[in-house]
Amino acid sequence: MDHHASPTAALDEDAALTPLHPDHVKVLRIQTALAALPFAVGAGVLEFAQLLPRGLVMAPVLIVIALLVLRVPLRRYHAKGFDMGEDRLRVVRGLLFSSDTVVPFGRVQHIDLDQGPLERHYRLATLTVHTAGTHNASVHLPGLAHQDAVAMRETIRAHIRRETV
Amino acid sequence: MNGAAEPRQPRRTAPVGLFVSAIAGLRQSVAAIVALTYVARDMGPLLWVGLAVAVTILAINLLVAGLSWHRLTFHVGDEDIRVESGIVSRTARSVPYERIQDVSLEQGLLARLFGLVVVRFETGAGGADDIALTYLTEAEGEELRGLVRRRRDQDAPLAADGLADVPDDPATVLFAMGPRRVLTYGAFEFSLAVVAVIFGVTQQFDFLLPFDIWDLEEWEQRLAGSGARLVALGTTAQVIGALIGVAALLLIGFATGIVRTLLREWGFVLEKTERGFRRRRGLLTRTDVVMPIHRVQAMRIGTRIVRRMFGWHGLKFVSLAQDAGTANHVVAPFGKVEELWPVACEAGFAPPADDLVWQQAVRAYRNDSVMLVAIVPAVLSLVPIAMGYPWFAAIPLAVGAALVVGELIAWRNTHHALDPHQVLSRSGWLAPGLEIAPRVKLQSVDFRQGPLARRHGYGTLHLGLAGGTFAIGGVAVERARELRAAILASVTATDYSDLNR
Numbered sequence: 001m002d003h004h005a006s007p008t009a010a011l012d013e014d015a016a017l018t019p020l021h022p023d024h025v026k027v028l029r030i031q032t033a034l035a036a037l038p039f040a041v042g043a044g045v046l047e048f049a050q051l052l053p054r055g056l057v058m059a060p061v062l063i064v065i066a067l068l069v070l071r072v073p074l075r076r077y078h079a080k081g082f083d084m085g086e087d088r089l090r091v092v093r094g095l096l097f098s099s100d101t102v103v104p105f106g107r108v109q110h111i112d113l114d115q116g117p118l119e120r121h122y123r124l125a126t127l128t129v130h131t132a133g134t135h136n137a138s139v140h141l142p143g144l145a146h147q148d149a150v151a152m153r154e155t156i157r158a159h160i161r162r163e164t165v
Numbered sequence: 166m167n168g169a170a171e172p173r174q175p176r177r178t179a180p181v182g183l184f185v186s187a188i189a190g191l192r193q194s195v196a197a198i199v200a201l202t203y204v205a206r207d208m209g210p211l212l213w214v215g216l217a218v219a220v221t222i223l224a225i226n227l228l229v230a231g232l233s234w235h236r237l238t239f240h241v242g243d244e245d246i247r248v249e250s251g252i253v254s255r256t257a258r259s260v261p262y263e264r265i266q267d268v269s270l271e272q273g274l275l276a277r278l279f280g281l282v283v284v285r286f287e288t289g290a291g292g293a294d295d296i297a298l299t300y301l302t303e304a305e306g307e308e309l310r311g312l313v314r315r316r317r318d319q320d321a322p323l324a325a326d327g328l329a330d331v332p333d334d335p336a337t338v339l340f341a342m343g344p345r346r347v348l349t350y351g352a353f354e355f356s357l358a359v360v361a362v363i364f365g366v367t368q369q370f371d372f373l374l375p376f377d378i379w380d381l382e383e384w385e386q387r388l389a390g391s392g393a394r395l396v397a398l399g400t401t402a403q404v405i406g407a408l409i410g411v412a413a414l415l416l417i418g419f420a421t422g423i424v425r426t427l428l429r430e431w432g433f434v435l436e437k438t439e440r441g442f443r444r445r446r447g448l449l450t451r452t453d454v455v456m457p458i459h460r461v462q463a464m465r466i467g468t469r470i471v472r473r474m475f476g477w478h479g480l481k482f483v484s485l486a487q488d489a490g491t492a493n494h495v496v497a498p499f500g501k502v503e504e505l506w507p508v509a510c511e512a513g514f515a516p517p518a519d520d521l522v523w524q525q526a527v528r529a530y531r532n533d534s535v536m537l538v539a540i541v542p543a544v545l546s547l548v549p550i551a552m553g554y555p556w557f558a559a560i561p562l563a564v565g566a567a568l569v570v571g572e573l574i575a576w577r578n579t580h581h582a583l584d585p586h587q588v589l590s591r592s593g594w595l596a597p598g599l600e601i602a603p604r605v606k607l608q609s610v611d612f613r614q615g616p617l618a619r620r621h622g623y624g625t626l627h628l629g630l631a632g633g634t635f636a637i638g639g640v641a642v643e644r645a646r647e648l649r650a651a652i653l654a655s656v657t658a659t660d661y662s663d664l665n666r
Contacts, residue, residue: 087657098619101611102649104657107629132485133608133629135636 017081017092023122024080024143028073030118036065082141084152087159089129091141101139105159107131112138113149125149129156175238175249182300183230185275190226191219198222239298241312246286248296260286260296266485267440267455268310270303274449282306286313314440336436336443339508340497347430350499351423353472359421360414435496437511442482442496456494460485461512462606462631466505467598480505482512483602483633514601517589523580526639529621531576537617538568581637583651588628590637602628602635604655612645628652 043061046052076095083090088104112128119125119142126142127149144152191198201222202215229252237250245261271283281300301309342350431448441457463483472478480497497508506516517523542565549557571594578597582589588607590600608629618624622642626649628635640648 088653094614097613097615099611099613101609102653103609103629104653106657106659107608131608131629132631134632135627135634136609136611136629139609 017083017090020077020080020082020143021122021124021145021148022077023124025073025077027118027122027124027143028076029069032073033065033069036068040065077143080143084155089139089141089152089156091139101136103129103131103136103139105156107133108156108160111153111156113153115146127152175240177238178234178298179281179300179302179305180234181279181302182276182281183227183234185273185279185281185300186230186234187223187226188275189273190230191223194222194226241309246296246313248298258296262313262316265313266460267457268313269455270306270310270453272447272451272453276300277449277451284309336438338434338436339442339511340433340435340500340504342430342433342499344431346499347427347433348423350430350477351426352419353469353475353477353499354422354426355418356421356425357414357418359417430498433498435508442494442512444494444496454494456482456484458512461494463600463602463633463635464509464512464514465598465600466502466509467593468596470595472499473596476501478502478505480508483630485632509601513603515584515587517582517599517601518584521582521584521589523582523589523591524640524644526576526579527621527623527641530618530623530639531573533617533621534576535569535572538572539565541565542568576639579638581640583648586655588635588637588648588652590635592638600635602630604652605659606631607635607652607656610649610652612640612649 039061043057047054047058072095076093079095079098080093082092087106088102090100090102092098092100109130109132112126112130114126114128115124116126123146124142125144125146126140127144128138128140130138198215198218201218202211205214205218208214232252233250236252236255237248239249240247245259246265247257247259249255249257266287269285269287271285272281273283276282280303282303283297283299284301284306285297298309428448428450430446432451433446434444436443436445438455441455441460443453443455445451445453461482461484465481465483466478467481468478477499478501479495479499482494482496484494497505509516542561545561546558546565549555575592575594578591578593580591586604588602588604591597592600608631611627611629612624613627614624623639624642624645626637626640626645628637637648
């Protein structure tokens, strides 16, 4: 087997990636916690019913949830990054299944700026660029500080030549 | 054609189209007719009741069609085409000429008898949102198409009499299929789909049969009658019977393929006109599609196992527009390679140069995919061994071995290359195909790695293609970096809006 790169090597080592806003970790944690809530409740009910020895269900479930809420979002955060180039936007993400996407500004069809309730609370925003391609029709970049996202949108928009067809 | 002389007046579609719509509507209300006849079956002789119901429904259809015909007007203006429609709630829609990508004409069997066409204005918004004028006369359709094309080209205001005489674009035939070629094509389109349909129908309508075909006892009784003679004929006769059965199945398969192909591909002509590629085909439903050259995003030359042995291939273009539900436009469905390349070259593609360096997918990719396909059969083979029937383990093992061999062959066929203007990719199992995309027409570059791919330093390169997908598997990280840098350098040099000019 030929090892071309160490497991963590990104596609371009030369261009340093900009990390996302640190508050993105908090958003990820809250989202994971909300998703894990039904399982915690279910485990609690099983525990309450006393069908199994005490702690047999609750303890492992709580450990897994703690890992998912505390550790995984941090690692996911560190796996993400972006780079605003002269004429292109690069978005890197994914812990297990990684993806490294480059969208040239000249191919951006339109730009979205979204804020969910959680993101609004932390003054974050998700920047989405849409391309005409079937694959990667929309590339999302979450966890940007809102004013940064607005600035990025303006930069990209300035690059898209406006043509009144 | 009064409307032609006064383009500024709102116009209506062809009145004859009313009958075509009404009759087409009748076909859709077959279920309703049957149901109503069934309800009213006690009111008189069945035939008369059925006829009365059919006539009533036809009359209602005609009335509705007439009302909507009366309420639908279209207006060919200086800037746009406006269509107002709706019996109760009115819709007014306007399409500026600049947004009309193309005008396609479509003829069903009935419409063809009456010399009518459906004129569809493609805006690139996708099939459902396109404006269609159902049933204009053939002449009106052609004239409208010519008008839209010229309007898109020059912004000169419309002359009042500018509509009538439209010289057809000078066209050169790029690819055509005569009856012989279509028949050969049909023979290779062997299909047993009709057998499946018949089987499905017998299941749906088995209550119509005098006996239950799923009841074994009843079969035995029937066989005991006339069937007993068959049994008495002995093994030879039974073998001959089985052979006849297989032959019948083969015959059905070939016949289905030939008939379907004849209906679809009869009189296939691909021409190059000023406006792009124009394709006409079809026996009963004749379609006429024009695809501007600049909208071609990529090409695919493909084949299948059997026809490959005879050197037959097909050429498709990936385009922004939809073609009968699929994004691939068939431009030359069945031809020799040397016939297909000239067509591809007309769209700006170049055949791979002889000295082009093809890169094979990395070995780690092969090893990982072989492992992934082998894992499930290997685990399954453990089950019979554990249960004490070691011989049954041979079945999953054989399947696993076949899958592994398939992966190995597929890996041998997976290659990609980069030439100064294009990205090329060859892949496929028994009938490998070739895909080519111009570098400037790509929308984005995405490099994806799963956990295994990450460990072994390779990944899949997905190239954003408008109207299709383009992925190259098993690309080493360094190679992916090179490819990406090269492709992006070409892409960023041209803006998207300059591409579609």
